[in-house]
Amino acid sequence: MAAVMGRSLSFPRYAEYNCAFRYIVEEALGVKYVMPPALTKRTMELGTKYSPDFVCTPFKTLLGSMIEALEAGADTLLMTHGLCRLGYYGELLEQILRDLGYQFDFINLSEYDMGRKKEYLRIVRRINPKVNFARFLAEFMEGVRMVEYVDEITAEYYQNCGFDGTDGDYRRAYQEFLTAMYTARNRSEVEAGYRGVRRALRAVPLDKPQRPLRVGIAGEFYTAMDAFSNLELEQKLADMRVEVHRWMNVTNQFLRYSGQKNMHVKIQDLCAYEMGPTATANIWWARTCAERGFDGLIHVKSAGCTPEIDVMPVLQNISRDYKIPVLYLTYDAQTSDVGLMTRLEAFYDMLDMRKKVL
């Protein structure tokens, strides 16, 4: 679809979801999407330099990525709403960027009542008043499907890539799939990319023991999912021949599960109240992993993330009740790769020895 002239919209880098943001903005909304550069040390330096000291790390990452998006030519920034202080971040991010001298249109979803369908129409019309709604709906749904494909293939990738019986074919198939998603311009290209990776992954012989070490990842929404922010935690574990399972992703949290009522019923004996945007899901997932006989759990959060700090004592109870070891990882802009690796290796050795003894 030809993009409407005059608006260049961007949304900060977030895991591998920017391929779907691009697809929805360009193919459904008919507006140019500016892909922010991949997150790097520079992104974090920019974000940290202009952020308040004690703000949680995703704020710094978002700010750094927004600056890089504006440098890359964006004139419109979209900011998500959120159930924790993320809901207030939009206002602060906008003010910091304006104080830095940038000129842009800022669409802050926290200013809309996202529980009402009419508000979505207002947002769509604000981005492109001439939007074709029939086309918008069809392409939007394809963008949503792309999110589901990315989550499905990513989950499968981290469960199996540590056991690739070839010289890296599994990883190559995953990378090619991501490239296909980032460049797809219509439904048939999206579907072809998905079918292609399914075929390619099936064709790779796996060298997997009958009972590999299995580790469940739980944690804060941004840090648990974004490989740059968690210093490629899942890849590091997979490279140690660990089967990695993470429930938390956009599909599971938002598309297939709306409201956490039923999930909360299942953990009521552990925690009587909702404690934050991802707390219930993380506690439920931690217990699910324990019940399935996983060898260990890793809890991932950003420094200063109050909701996930509240989850930690509950995880300790799960650890005690089910005799499952838990590693707690807290990330900030200074967390080093070497420090993380040392902790992961020690955790791996302990799990491995424990499994042999048990």
Ligand code: SF4
């Ligand atoms: S969940 Fe935690 S880290 Fe994420 S935005 Fe909220 S407070 Fe910050």
